[in-house]
Amino acid sequence: MSTASTATVPGVTTRDHEDDGWPRLVEAVRASGQYDTLTKAEQVTRTVLAALGAHVIGDERVDLARALPEEAARLIASQIPATHRLTAARFVDEVASRTPGATPATARWDVSSVLGALPPLIGDDLVTRILTQLPPGYALLFGRADLSPAA
16 A cells, blocks of 8 residues: 655655665665665665755755655755755765765765666656756766866
8 A cells, every 4th residue: 555755845745665676775885885785875875865865955856855755755845954065075074974984085985876876766857957957066076077177
């Protein structure tokens, strides 16, 4: 039996069902990041998506939550939007601060492993829209060449 529940992003309704894609997302992150266990891949996925949820706003935030599996959508939707945008390097530092034992290098690996797994799920158009609202430097984290002009 399927029931509907509403996430905390206005306009986003998630669907409860047995296989909402979360296991496939975690497996994609595990493969991308070459993590030894699904547990580690799930922890990394949760940490990075929670951090991302604070920095994507507006229609892109709603569309991102709609495009992701329910568990991932909840992670995005449950974050309070940040009042200022972090550079890509500061975003990686934020993820490192949320991950016990992380270094800047391991946090960058984690961020790239998660964000690089998103485009097949959410589509290139939405990735482009998200990158447009974030400061330069995030494209590389999503596995794209950063073609923005140097500031």
